[in-house]
Amino acid sequence: MATIHILNEVRNALLILAEPDQARISARLHLLEIGEGRAIFTKKLRGPIQEMIVRQYRLIFFHKSRRPYVVDIFKKQSRKTPRRIIERAEKIYNTIP
Secondary structure, three states, X not given: OOOOEEOHHHHHHHHOXXXXXXXXXXXXXXXXXXXXXXXXXXXXEEXXXXXXXXXXXXXXXXXXXXXXXXXXXXXXXXXXXXXXXXXXXHHHHHHOO
């Protein structure tokens, strides 16, 4: 079991969501943390960057050194994940040793 790393801005965004949405996302994050990623609906975006799907919300994450990192959250409003979000996640991925 690897401790999940969640960027502060993602934590802050989670705090302003409605409690039912917070609970759903928290449950999925726990599954990710304990290594039960098979139970989570995810989509591979580019390279190691993935998208966790929780109702209308998308959490952008990746694994580095077997540790999950959640680097973004947004409300899905179109069919494609914005390129800027994927590129930002790749940049963060590349800065982690």
